[in-house]
Amino acid sequence: MLRPDLLLHPTPKGLYCPPGDFYLDPVRGAVDRAVISHGHSDHARGGHGKVLAHPHTLAIMAARYGDSFAKQTQAVEYGEAIEINGVTVWLSPAGHILGSSQIVVEHKGLRMVFTGDYKRRADPTCPGFEPVENTHVFISEATFGLPVFRHPPTDQEIDRLMRSVADNPDRTHCIGAYSLGKAQRVIKHLRLAGHDRPIYIHGSLEKLCEVYEAAGVTLGELRPATLEDRSKAAREAFRGEIVIAPPGAFEGKWAQRFPDPVIGFASGWMSVKQRAKQRGVELPLVISDHADWDELTDTVREVDPQELWITYGREDALVRWAELEGRRAKPLRMVGYEEEMG
Template identity: 85%
Template structure:
């Protein structure tokens, strides 16, 4: 069987496939051919030559970077096998955000699966993670790759938010959520829980929420959280309402325009109390778009690859766990990837 490093190689620009002559999620500079796992900006950049990805990811990239974000694009549905210079490539749901995919490459009998970012629990805005059978080399993220990260059930955290809305009906609930993926997920969870009232959104969310709507994910009654009229009457109209915005919006004075704002933040990082306290978060919601420690280790056991490669986050702990289980494992040390979708 082919040596793994002859099929995928970690480089400063990202994982490179020499026989196929393409990169997976290149983030440092433009490349001629890129296969993109999902639309977060630390994985999907504009300016490449040819980009292959799921149609929803291409729509997200167009919304973020403009219609001409690449010289050419190719939309590939989940399970559709594409030949690139003799290398078979296909996408499988990753469960991270809308359009997110694991990328499997197969060549000369070697099958390698790159997860990008993923999670295992239910998300009403995207297809659920599916393990890829027969994977020889499994390339896993490790954003929350420490045993301390064991996220509570999403239903528990949403119930906390709904209780606060009911218990403090005169306050404006300002929930920080990453603009792509988390914000739309929070909106959809609220709708499924019966919250049919208008939800006010920051301008940074408008185009991306429209992409989700176009993909068949209903957002309900969304209204702009703008306040051109700064009169007391205009401000009072937000009392008792839910406002969703990127987390950075609440670090300045933006949230203070709303009456008696109650600041929340939906992120797996809210399990770290110091982060919540330092950010002035009154209502930390531990809702993550990444796999926690148990999901990471359970997934490796389920896929049961010949070798585990680990990237994006707490690599050493997951590699150490794998080796204690008698598995072959190595860290990739890729750089340039951030915590945009905690």
């Protein structure tokens, strides 16, 4: 069987496959051929020669970077195997956001699974994570790779938001949520919880919400939160309503247009009280698009790989946990990947 480091190894541009001559999620400079796990900008950037990804990821990249984000694109459905220079590549759902994929790379009897980012709990906006059997090397993220991170049930956090809206009918609930994935997920959870009123969104969310709608994820009535009319009457119309925008939008003057706002933030990092306090968040919602500690460790046990490689986050703690379980593990110490909103 081929040595794992001969099939995939970290480089300054990203994980590189020498026999296939392609990169996984390259973020430092353009490459000739890239396989992309999902559409977040710290994994998917424009300018590459050839890009292979799930159709929904390609649609997201086109919405963010324009239709010419790559010289050539190839859409691959989940479970569809293709050959790149003799290396087999296929995708399995990662459960992170719409189109998110684990990238399975196979060559000379070796199967390696690169997760990108993933989560295990139910998400009504994308297919759930599917463990890949007979995995020799499992490459896992570790964004929340510390035992202190144990996220509460999503429905519990959405119920807190719904109760706050009901208890504060004269205030505007301004919820910070990452524009791709988190915002659409919060909107869909609100719909499933019975919130049938219009939801107001920041302009940066519009194209991405359209991509989700085109993929069959119904989000209900969405209205622009941008105010052309700055009159008091126009501002007062937002009382009792929910506004969703990127977190940074509420840190400047943009949020001041809404009457008596309740500032919320949907992120796994909201379990860290100091972070919520620093951002002036009145309603912290612990809603994450990443696996928490229990999901990370349970997934490794379920996949049961011969070797565990860890990247994107708290690598050392997960390596230590694996060693205590008698598992072979190592950190990749990849650079260039930003801390997402969680």
